[in-house]
Amino acid sequence: MHRVKVRVVEDALDANTTIAAANRADFDRAGVTVVNLMSAPGAGKTSVLERVLGDLGDVRVGVLEGDVQGSLDADRLASLHVPVVQLNTDGGFGGECHLDANMVRSALPALPLDELDLLIVENVGNLVCPAEFRIGEDARVMVSSVAEGEDKPLKYPLMFRACELVLLNKIDLLPHVDFDVEHFLAHLDAVHPGVEHMAMSARTGEGLAAFRDWLVALGTREEVPA
């Protein structure tokens, strides 16, 4: 036996990127725009969705709900009468901490893509791994809450750079926590200069109209057949 060096020079996530491109082709064919919604556990992804999904006008929306285990979030959203598909990741290595393109692909047959304009994929709560795996989405949105602290962009730059929109949630708690919005925005600007952001409270409803309008614009953007 002897040893030989084999040149590879391949992105370790190439396999995922290929499947993500296949997902994207399926989404485009069905005319559905896809949002990958990410955050740490408990930042309020489901609560924000509960507030806006029933209020999207003519935009037909569906949700793919990713969780390590259980269907608590899917059950909450199903009461809004939108199609919700639960995707559990606990079949993997003790429970995958993120959704990847292949997991999303496995759930596609359960989704009525042709009947949707907008699909929101609620990723597993985690501020690191979901940022690494594209799933074929058009836009990535992350939720950060004031309860998590104003330094989070500096600690998790990978996630704060891997999104096109940042939602700052739980602003109703500002009087009770040591969180300076200006400091947070300065940190965010250092990590991801110019990224779009919105402040809101899913609890009181403050600031949610802007995100609703953003989703409506995304869900109605193309089409108008010639």
Next chain:
Amino acid sequence: MHELSVSSAIVDTAVRHAEGRRVTAVQVRLGRLRQVVPSSLAFYFELVARETVCEGARLDQEVVPAALRCADCAHAWEIDLPDFRCPRCGSADVAVETGEELEVASIEVEEASECTV
């Protein structure tokens, strides 16, 4: 746990290129912006490689610095802290030239020695 996901992707890539041969070493290039902790990656790599052709393989990690270039004033610099605005002109239009690598550069595999006549 980020390193677990990354090491799984590295092992999968190496296994694919090994084409059944036993892998003795894997060379990876990791950009600083990927926030991979080398000791943690080595730990998970050893774990994930078990029962694959990569079992027992050495993981050689090259960390690639984060190099940026401003699209407005052409200033080029490297960062240690996540501050992506141009320090010279303040522009947000900054390109990441290196530092986002998550690359399997090469693998070392065992092959049966061919008979030379």
